[in-house]
Amino acid sequence: MISTKQIVKKSDHLYEIPASCCDGMRVPARFYSDERLLKGVVGDRSLDQLVNTACLPGVVKHALAMPDMHQGYGFPIGGVVATRLPDGVISPGGVGYDINCGVRLLGSQLEKGQIAPYLDDLAAALHASCPSGVGKGGQVRLSPKALDAVLDSGSRWALKNGFATDTDLEHTEEGGCLPGAGASGVSQRAKQRGQNQIGTLGAGNHFIEVDEVDHIYDEKAARQMGLFPGQIAVQVHCGSRGLGHQVCSDYVKAFQKSSRQYGYRLPDRELVCAPLDSPEGEAYLAAMQAAANYAFVNRQLLADQIRKSFERVLAGRLKRFQLFQIYDIAHNMAKIETHRIAGRPTRVCVHRKGATRAFGPQSPELPDTYRAIGQPVLVPGSMGTASYVLTGTRRAMRHSFGSCCHGAGRRMSRKQARKSVQAAALRDELASKGIRIRAGSMAGLAEEAPAAYKDVDRVVAIVHKAGIARLTARLKPMVVIKG
Amino acid sequence: MGMDIQSGSGDPTETAVSEVDHTADDALLIRGADYGKLLQNAAMGLYRLVGTTGTGMPGKPPVEKQVSVDAQDAEGLLVEWLSELAFWVETEFFIGSDIRFLEIGDRHLKAAISGYRADRVEKLIKAVTYHDLKILVTPDGLEATVVFDV
Secondary structure, X not given: OOOHHHOEXXXXXXXXXXXXXXXXXXXXXXXXXXXXXXXXXXXXOHHHHHHHHOOOOOEOOOEEEEEEEEEEEOXXXXXXXXXXXXXXEEOHHHOOOOOOOEEEEEEOOOEHHXXXXXXXXXXXXXXXXXXXOOOOOOOOOOOHHHHHHHHHHOHHHHHHOOOOOHHHHHOEHHHHOXXXXXXXXXXXXXXXXXXXXXXXXXXXXXXXXXXXXXXXXXXXXXXXXOXXXXXXXXXXXXXXXHXXXXXXXXXXXXXXXXXXHOOOOOOOHXXXXXXXXXXXXXXXXXXXXXXXXXXXXXXXXXXXXXXXXXXXXXXXXXXXXXXXXXEEEEOEEEEEEEEEEOOEXXXXXXXXXXXXXXXXXXXXXXXXXXXXXXXXXXXXXXXXXXXXXXXXOHHHHHHOOOEEOOOOOEOOOHHHHHHHOOHHHHHHHHHHOOOEEEEOOHHHHHHOOHHHEOOXXXXXXXXHHHOOEEEEEEEEEXXXXXX | OOOOEEOOOOOOOXXXXXXXOOOOOEEEEEEEOOHHHHHHHHHXXXXXXXXXXXXXXXXXXXXXXXXXXXXXXHHHHHHHHHHHHHHHHHHHOXXXXXXXXEEEXXXXXXXXXXXXXXXXXXXXXXXXXXXXXXXXXXXXXXEEEEEEEO
16 A cells, blocks of 8 residues: 655645655546645545556556545546547546536526525425436337437437437537447447436436525636625536446446456556547447437436426416526546647546546636636535535646546445444434425435545545635525435 | 354354455455355355345245356356346346256256345445455365455
8 A cells, every 4th residue: 555655745736746655657546636635535445456567558647636635446436638649548446337417507597595595396396307316217108219319319319209409419518419329339238227317317316406606706717707705506427327327337348358458457457547548448439428318318308308397396486487508528538638738738548537527718628608717616514514515727728627626535445434424313413404305315415425525525625725726606505306 | 234144054163155355346255165156155245245134035026037147167157147146237237136047067056046126236236356356165164255346
């Protein structure tokens, strides 16, 4: 295990493990943290995993981890690794099983005081209309042909079929459709798993939240995003469900052979990879993009149900109850991007596993609405804690491949959480704070207790002070729907 | 949820499956006198993990499944075996109660499983991972720690 003696402090919030530290490292390993979070980081294997990613063929500049980092498998959660094109590698483990797990934020013209009398009704309506929990199928049934269209076209399918607006697509990363996606590279088993799950939340740490914007840090950026104090906003956190999980499993299995054929000696089998310009690498990229498109549609269908729930509960009672899309981000993804490496624009494959794209102002990838301020970055907390909206920065483009943290990051195992947290007491405690929880599983609730996660306030403070994202607004939960 | 499962070998101190701490996911330490027993105990561990609430055979028609999986090595075979079981849990709530191995080779296995469809399960398994997976030889047989992405 990496010890504190091997860690060099580069600045208040940036630490480095030099490339000379361990055999096989091609670049340094860097991570954002502070002295308090560092104690937890050296206590699990996340730094060993970060060092392993610095050994990947074609890795450039540095392997990175965000302050919410924790032990995963292969890559640490919170990891950001870029590999050069054309012959650097792509690794399914650098994306994760839940391809395009991400967050969508919807805004409204409603204020907390207006909606307070209707929160119970809203909670019930959202819980009824947004399938969550184990085994719940979606309301939209897809034929095999329609599923392939979802995989190939992403949110464009949703627009064509009346589930999305043009603005929804403009305010989604990549317009909600990754080019190059290929349904044909997605296995029948993956399609079987995903067929009936489109438009569902799933379980675990996925949620829908009705929030209040309780603090604005950056008035200009907030105004541009349509955020204001006391506003009601809604977050959706979910991913590609069984389809994405299976795509990752399929290619982790396939790459066991490929990695050997290409002569890679890897310290962890979850790090298996293939060159980006190989048939295997291209096949995984296309399948991953297809699964990502599925996740965009998944969040779009849930957003559609959320809008309808707001209408059902509030129409005739309140005016202007409509929800508009602020942004939708991915935090498990591999993207082909251009970044400056050694002073030159260089095409790289950026793996973000539990990390969020945070592109700065003037990035051409951003919609017109946000080009002047930078990309909205959505960082959910856990139940009962704040969530945050930040904005991407130019410093992120220079230092972190335009990346930032994704959430609070776990600090306690699920087993420990189940032992130490009484779910019913937790639910009552949150209720006493005015937070209405609708959860499908009490054991699941305990596993997702705030105590099981790092301090999200601290995590976002670190990225803000490090300059890789700028605090914009804070959200506090009022209704939480969990699987 | 108590996770420790006794091996049934007659030795009360031997635990066939026990839960291991893992920050983000669920991990099981699985033991078996031989590879077949390891696979069997791993299956039981998976079913405990998903926390079935079905009442079992009474009143439920039995369901038969055939498994045939291939892999590069013994660890990979363990992953493929458990992945197959996890797939049926997810898509059918199928819980196996009687497992008969028809063939176990270095890189291939075949099995027949009798079981039932549960009313519900508590948890689904996103994936069975290869993380740190190594089948170790011990004085009592074999053991392996499997990490499940949940």
